[in-house]
Amino acid sequence: MKHSDLLNVQCSASEPSAMPLSPTATRELLHQLEHLPNKKLGQNFLVDGNIVRKSIELAELDVNSAVVEIGPGLGTLTRAILASGASLWAVERDSTLAAHLRSNVVPGQPRLQLIEADCLDYPIAAIPSEQANAGYKIVANLPYAVSTPWMDAVLSGPLPQRMVLMLQKEAADRYVASHGSKTFGAISIFLQSAYSMHSRHLVSAQCFHPAPKVDSVLLRLDLKETAVHFPREIRECIRRIFTQRRKQLGSLCKKESIPGLSDWFAHLIAKGYSPNIRPEAITYQDWSELIKFQ
Ligand SMILES: C[S@@+](CC[C@H](N)C(=O)[O-])C[C@H]1O[C@@H](n2cnc3c(N)ncnc32)[C@H](O)[C@@H]1O
Numbered sequence: 001m002k003h004s005d006l007l008n009v010q011c012s013a014s015e016p017s018a019m020p021l022s023p024t025a026t027r028e029l030l031h032q033l034e035h036l037p038n039k040k041l042g043q044n045f046l047v048d049g050n051i052v053r054k055s056i057e058l059a060e061l062d063v064n065s066a067v068v069e070i071g072p073g074l075g076t077l078t079r080a081i082l083a084s085g086a087s088l089w090a091v092e093r094d095s096t097l098a099a100h101l102r103s104n105v106v107p108g109q110p111r112l113q114l115i116e117a118d119c120l121d122y123p124i125a126a127i128p129s130e131q132a133n134a135g136y137k138i139v140a141n142l143p144y145a146v147s148t149p150w151m152d153a154v155l156s157g158p159l160p161q162r163m164v165l166m167l168q169k170e171a172a173d174r175y176v177a178s179h180g181s182k183t184f185g186a187i188s189i190f191l192q193s194a195y196s197m198h199s200r201h202l203v204s205a206q207c208f209h210p211a212p213k214v215d216s217v218l219l220r221l222d223l224k225e226t227a228v229h230f231p232r233e234i235r236e237c238i239r240r241i242f243t244q245r246r247k248q249l250g251s252l253c254k255k256e257s258i259p260g261l262s263d264w265f266a267h268l269i270a271k272g273y274s275p276n277i278r279p280e281a282i283t284y285q286d287w288s289e290l291i292k293f294q
Contacts, residue, residue, distance in 0.1 A: 021049050021076065023209040029074060035096045037210055042143035043094070045073050046166075048207035051218065052080045058199065058220045059139045059164045061086045066131050068160070070119045070140040070150065073097055075105045078112070081139055087111045089125035093118050093143075120146060123153035124160070132158040141166040144214065148187055151175070155190045156232065161223045163195070169215035172200065176219075179283045186239045193228035193288040195221040228288040234258060238287065245280045252279065260293030267293070 026047050030037065037043035046052055055077060061067065063085035072078040072090045074097065081088050088111060092098045098116035106112055115126050127136055138160045142150065147167055154160065167175075170183075175191045177183040198220040205211040230238070237258045244252055253265045268286060269275055 021047055021052070023047050026074065026209045033096055033100055038094065040145070041094055042071070042145050043073065043097075044141075044208040044210060044212045046076050046141055046207060047209045051166075051203055051207045052077055054201070054218065055139055055141075055164050055166070056080050056084055058218070059084075059137055059162060061137070061139075066127065066134070066136040068125045068127055068136060068138045068140075070123075070125075070138070071143050072101055072105075072114070073141075075101050077139065077141055078105055082109050082111060085111075089113045089115075089127040091115050091117050091119050091122045091125040119143070119150050120153060123150055124158075129158070135161050137161055138163045138165070140164075144168040144171065144212075147171045148174070151187060151191065152235075155194065155229075156235075157229055159194055159223055159227060159229065163219075163221045165219050165221070166203065167217050167219055168212075169202070169217045172217040172219050175221075176200070180281055182280075184280050185245070186235070186242045189238060189284045189287045190230055190235060191221070192284040193230070194224060195227070196224055198222050228291060230288075230291060231294070234290060234294070237261070238290075241279050246278060248275075249277050249279050249282065250275055258294075260290070264290045264293040 026045050037045070059067070061081065061084035065084065065086035067081050067086045067088045069078055069081060069088060069090040072092050078088065078090060078101070090112065092101060092114065093116070095116060098114065101114055106114055113126060115122060124132060124136070124138070138154070142165055144167065148171060174183045174185060174187055176197050177188045201218040203216040203218050205216070237256050240256070241249070241252045250265060253261045267289070268277070268282065273282070
C-alpha cells in the first residue's frame with residue numbers, strides 16, 4: 001500500500017452544542033460523571049467536530065447502514081453515527097461510561113444496541129450474525145492498547161465491508177506496511193489480503209481530550225471483492241513464522257505441519273524467489289496464495 005495519500009486533518013474552530021466537542025465541555029461532563037480518563041483503557045475522547053464529520057463522511061453511512069462502534073465513551077462519535085440514520089451496535093468496557101450512554105444516548109435511540117463488555121470478547125459488539133453476514137461497517141476511535149488483537153479477531157470474520165478507524169500511527173503503519181519493511185508482519189498480510197486502503201489522515205493530538213502522547217491516524221479500509229480470508233490454523237502458522245522473521249523461510253516451513261506449506265514454498269521458488277528468502281520479503285499476494293495449496 002502507498003503512503004502518498006497521508007493527509008493532515010485540521011481541528012475545527014467551531015463545535016456543535018449537542019456533543020461535548022471541546023476540551024472544556026468534555027472536562028465538565030467528566031467532572032459531572034466523577035470520572036477521570038482511564039489511561040489503560042485509552043480514554044482519549046474526540047473533542048473535534050471536523051474529525052467526527054470526516055469519520056462519518058468516510059464511512060458513507062445512510063439509513064440502510066449497519067454499524068459497529070468500539071468504545072463509544074462519552075458518545076460523541078456514537079451520536080454522529082446515529083444522526084446518519086444508521087443502526088448501531090456498540091461495545092463499551094468502562095461501566096461509568098456505559099451507564100452514561102445508557103441514560104443519555106440509548107433511551108432516545110432505538111437504533112442503538114449497547115453492550116458493556118470487552119471488545120476482545122465481542123469484537124463486532126453483539127451485531128446479529130444474519131446482519132453481519134448481510135454487510136456491516138465499523139466506525140471507531142479505538143482503544144489503542146488493544147487495537148491489534150481486536151483487528152486480528154475482526155479478521156477472523158465475518159468481515160466488515162468498510163472500516164473507518166482512529167488508530168495509533170505505529171499500528172496503522174504496521175497494518176499497511178509493504179513487504180521488505182521492518183514493520184511488515186502477519187497482521188499486514190491478513191489485513192491487506194482482505195482490504196485496500198482508501199485513505200489515511202494524520203490527526204493532531206489536540207483533537208482529543210486528554211491529548212494522547214502518541215501520533216494518531218484516521219484510516220479507511222475497504223473490503224476487496226477478491227478478499228482472502230485465512231483460516232485460523234493458517235493465521236496461527238504465519239504468526240509463528242513471523243516470530244522468527246530473520247530466519248530462512250524454507251527451514252521455518254519444515255517445522256510446520258500445515259498441509260500444502262512445502263508445495264507453496266516450492267511454488268514460490270519456481271516463481272523466482274531465492275531459496276534463502278526470509279518471511280518478510282514475500283509479498284502479501286504471495287502469502288495469500290498459500291490458501292490455494294490447502
Ligand atoms: C479512544 S476512546 C474513544 C471514546 C469515544 N468513542 C470518542 O471517540 O470520544 C476509547 C474507548 O474505548 C473504551 N475501551 C477501552 N478498552 C476497551 C475494551 N477492551 N473493550 C471495549 N471498550 C474499550 C474506553 O473506555 C473508551 O471509551
